[in-house]
Amino acid sequence: MKCTFVDVAAESDFSIQNLPYGVFSTAGMAAPQVGVAIGEYVLRMEALARLGLFAGVDGLDAERVFGSAQLNEYMGLGRGVWRAVRQALQGFLADPDHAVRRRVASVDEVAVPLGAVQMHLPAQIGDYTDFYASREHATNVGIMFRGKDNALMPNWTHLPVGYHGRASSVVVSGTALHRPSGQRRPDPAQPPVFGPSARLDYELEMAFFVGPGNALGTPLTLEQAEERIFGVVLMNDWSARDIQAWEYVPLGPFLGKSFGTTISPWVVTMDALEPFRVPQPAQDPEPLPYLRAAPPAPAHGGYDISLAVDIRPSGGGDAFYPLTRSNLKYMYWTMRQQLVHHAIGGCNMRPGDLCASGTISGPAEAERGSLLELSWSGQHDVPLGDSGLTRRFIEDGDVIRITGSCQGAGFRVGFGECTGQILPAKPAAV
Amino acid sequence: MKCTFVDVAAESDFSIQNLPYGVFSTAGMAAPQVGVAIGEYVLRMEALARLGLFAGVDGLDAERVFGSAQLNEYMGLGRGVWRAVRQALQGFLADPDHAVRRRVASVDEVAVPLGAVQMHLPAQIGDYTDFYASREHATNVGIMFRGKDNALMPNWTHLPVGYHGRASSVVVSGTALHRPSGQRRPDPAQPPVFGPSARLDYELEMAFFVGPGNALGTPLTLEQAEERIFGVVLMNDWSARDIQAWEYVPLGPFLGKSFGTTISPWVVTMDALEPFRVPQPAQDPEPLPYLRAAPPAPAHGGYDISLAVDIRPSGGGDAFYPLTRSNLKYMYWTMRQQLVHHAIGGCNMRPGDLCASGTISGPAEAERGSLLELSWSGQHDVPLGDSGLTRRFIEDGDVIRITGSCQGAGFRVGFGECTGQILPAKPAAV
Numbered sequence: 032m033k034c035t036f037v038d039v040a041a042e043s044d045f046s047i048q049n050l051p052y053g054v055f056s057t058a059g060m061a062a063p064q065v066g067v068a069i070g071e072y073v074l075r076m077e078a079l080a081r082l083g084l085f086a087g088v089d090g091l092d093a094e095r096v097f098g099s100a101q102l103n104e105y106m107g108l109g110r111g112v113w114r115a116v117r118q119a120l121q122g123f124l125a126d127p128d129h130a131v132r133r134r135v136a137s138v139d140e141v142a143v144p145l146g147a148v149q150m151h152l153p154a155q156i157g158d159y160t161d162f163y164a165s166r167e168h169a170t171n172v173g174i175m176f177r178g179k180d181n182a183l184m185p186n187w188t189h190l191p192v193g194y195h196g197r198a199s200s201v202v203v204s205g206t207a208l209h210r211p212s213g214q215r216r217p218d219p220a221q222p223p224v225f226g227p228s229a230r231l232d233y234e235l236e237m238a239f240f241v242g243p244g245n246a247l248g249t250p251l252t253l254e255q256a257e258e259r260i261f262g263v264v265l266m267n268d269w270s271a272r273d274i275q276a277w278e279y280v281p282l283g284p285f286l287g288k289s290f291g292t293t294i295s296p297w298v299v300t301m302d303a304l305e306p307f308r309v310p311q312p313a314q315d316p317e318p319l320p321y322l323r324a325a326p327p328a329p330a331h332g333g334y335d336i337s338l339a340v341d342i343r344p345s346g347g348g349d350a351f352y353p354l355t356r357s358n359l360k361y362m363y364w365t366m367r368q369q370l371v372h373h374a375i376g377g378c379n380m381r382p383g384d385l386c387a388s389g390t391i392s393g394p395a396e397a398e399r400g401s402l403l404e405l406s407w408s409g410q411h412d413v414p415l416g417d418s419g420l421t422r423r424f425i426e427d428g429d430v431i432r433i434t435g436s437c438q439g440a441g442f443r444v445g446f447g448e449c450t451g452q453i454l455p456a457k458p459a460a461v
Numbered sequence: 462m463k464c465t466f467v468d469v470a471a472e473s474d475f476s477i478q479n480l481p482y483g484v485f486s487t488a489g490m491a492a493p494q495v496g497v498a499i500g501e502y503v504l505r506m507e508a509l510a511r512l513g514l515f516a517g518v519d520g521l522d523a524e525r526v527f528g529s530a531q532l533n534e535y536m537g538l539g540r541g542v543w544r545a546v547r548q549a550l551q552g553f554l555a556d557p558d559h560a561v562r563r564r565v566a567s568v569d570e571v572a573v574p575l576g577a578v579q580m581h582l583p584a585q586i587g588d589y590t591d592f593y594a595s596r597e598h599a600t601n602v603g604i605m606f607r608g609k610d611n612a613l614m615p616n617w618t619h620l621p622v623g624y625h626g627r628a629s630s631v632v633v634s635g636t637a638l639h640r641p642s643g644q645r646r647p648d649p650a651q652p653p654v655f656g657p658s659a660r661l662d663y664e665l666e667m668a669f670f671v672g673p674g675n676a677l678g679t680p681l682t683l684e685q686a687e688e689r690i691f692g693v694v695l696m697n698d699w700s701a702r703d704i705q706a707w708e709y710v711p712l713g714p715f716l717g718k719s720f721g722t723t724i725s726p727w728v729v730t731m732d733a734l735e736p737f738r739v740p741q742p743a744q745d746p747e748p749l750p751y752l753r754a755a756p757p758a759p760a761h762g763g764y765d766i767s768l769a770v771d772i773r774p775s776g777g778g779d780a781f782y783p784l785t786r787s788n789l790k791y792m793y794w795t796m797r798q799q800l801v802h803h804a805i806g807g808c809n810m811r812p813g814d815l816c817a818s819g820t821i822s823g824p825a826e827a828e829r830g831s832l833l834e835l836s837w838s839g840q841h842d843v844p845l846g847d848s849g850l851t852r853r854f855i856e857d858g859d860v861i862r863i864t865g866s867c868q869g870a871g872f873r874v875g876f877g878e879c880t881g882q883i884l885p886a887k888p889a890a891v
Contacts, residue, residue: 157628158627195625197808198587199814209678209807211806222619247629278622279712289806372716373719375716457678
């Protein structure tokens, strides 16, 4: 299938096979609204709705839903609606004789250039949960903190370990963040000190937005969970390792994370990712029955998504240098297993809730998804390409950029980018 | 000061010195709206606004704000507005010759009986955080899990330990909850099993709603935090101890908590609690400067609030029997310390965010705030009054009720109740 409405380069993230959703505004608009990216353009979904493109989609009040500044309501409508809208969009974009298409005299009537939009958070995030689903990451961190023999905790292979994160400080790509200050204890023999984090890190993650969810007290089956994930974004789970190390026992990460979490603005749907399903890693021991797939759930719960983290180091000009090359397919626990586990005790999941993967590390050294792992807890320098610069942790002014995509035959399903700069710590409040 | 508008019994929780806020509806109303409890009545704040009672309050669009189904916007207006409204209400209720009062022919024009209302969550809770601020509770739990010598973790006396909780499953008093199912490992030598929690517990807590909060990246001082707390509710932080014990290492409590958290519907303001300030327990070692009070912050950060937990056991008729008698004054870390710590790394706090105390245990055995502590991890029976019944953990059909109040000279500032029944586990999803 080929887009004939606008030109789409073969290497574009936003092919007609992708059609990711976002919330955008332009200088002239009164309020943000829903858009879909195609090539170098953003389709104005409200405008397409007004032209009647979605008139045949049952259960969708398209003008209102796409005129909204959040995707929550649309996320709650379910996979049947999402698929029908995708089909309508692909028909419009591919077929020059499409009935609605013939009423559009110029691209500008229903689209704006990508370069002219400001992107916003795609949804109002009710709750944000962070999992810990990469065996390689959990093992690396476990070796550093507890030694090789106790690297993985006993529960890790039985359930997708996760924790509640902070929803208020999830920000969209491009938002600069100040280095956090807090308590840390650089010398374990001395009392803690207050000051800016000296071990600031990124974590390469992806995160899914929940679709219809479930009512309080009503768990989901894995087959239901498969149908209730709306789509996926890139995430940088910024981490202040020194603050986290001091605070996190026994109740988990808190201020070491809650100063900011960055996501990419375009939500790539599960239907766009469907061709890139792959088997997840073998699970041994076999998980309890509620975490196992059975028909009609597709057999493969993994996704082959290439991921890259690059740094534009402060003092290094405009060039980016590679830090991590990894892939979502390494994740031991799949997204649907995470969702079904999250709801198994009756916890209600709502449209727009965000569930992140945890750091996505692979088996090779270059696939480690954080500086903590690359510098092995700050013990050695990580060289930045041919710049002559090195890093153990993030320095003020550094920009971290995450990108990701699936490569199809002649097309790409990509995620755009998840980028953020670290600014110096603000003067202490006291 | 005495209410002359309606009768208020001396033992009523809702004196003219209290005036707690809630969101209520009645059978005839189109949508919930803001109310204030007085004696056996709920004042309809929108109706009072229409009569012009708040016309002199700068920065308050009273009809709209009080006609809302959430208190978030009001919480965001700040202590100056809250104080002015309190003053206006007290004037109206105390003075028979008040100008607005003279235009009210009968109580029914501006109030409905407490018995006729349904209460709702007072705010849309953006984020919910649970602290762990009782030294007695942390010590009890620490002894059970790690032995007497390592009861308190090294960080505990340096910072208010807390974790992000689940906002979606915070429910209002009166909401029944199903016993959660999940993974637990009753025999540490065997793999985990799936099934209903066998160690279901309550936790006696209180929680505060954040007022204006702070912008991302901008910490609060303790003096600012003092002014940015809107008010306080009772909370039951239901806990599935067996699910929690298996899942919580290393990232903290998750499904052991997220199946439900109950709060009382009436938010008692900090101005109503002002007369009941008491010194907090001595803090040794002295906290870091950002956690210390300096003028103009009031010297005393504690509050003397008597708390009770009672149980109506399944099979025991209608009677309630005492479980816990405790007091908020025992909390080692104060609410303002919790808030300033939460924001010190730049995490943005929003109006309507909820921060809970953690289990409020006192030094005496009867002051232990959970069955885990009362039965010492289920090792012995807890007798329920003279009923002949006992509990180690909560059984299906049990009702847990939390109440609390401050006793003034001839009046009471009370919290109403925080009640919930545990229903049997739903059949497993698989």
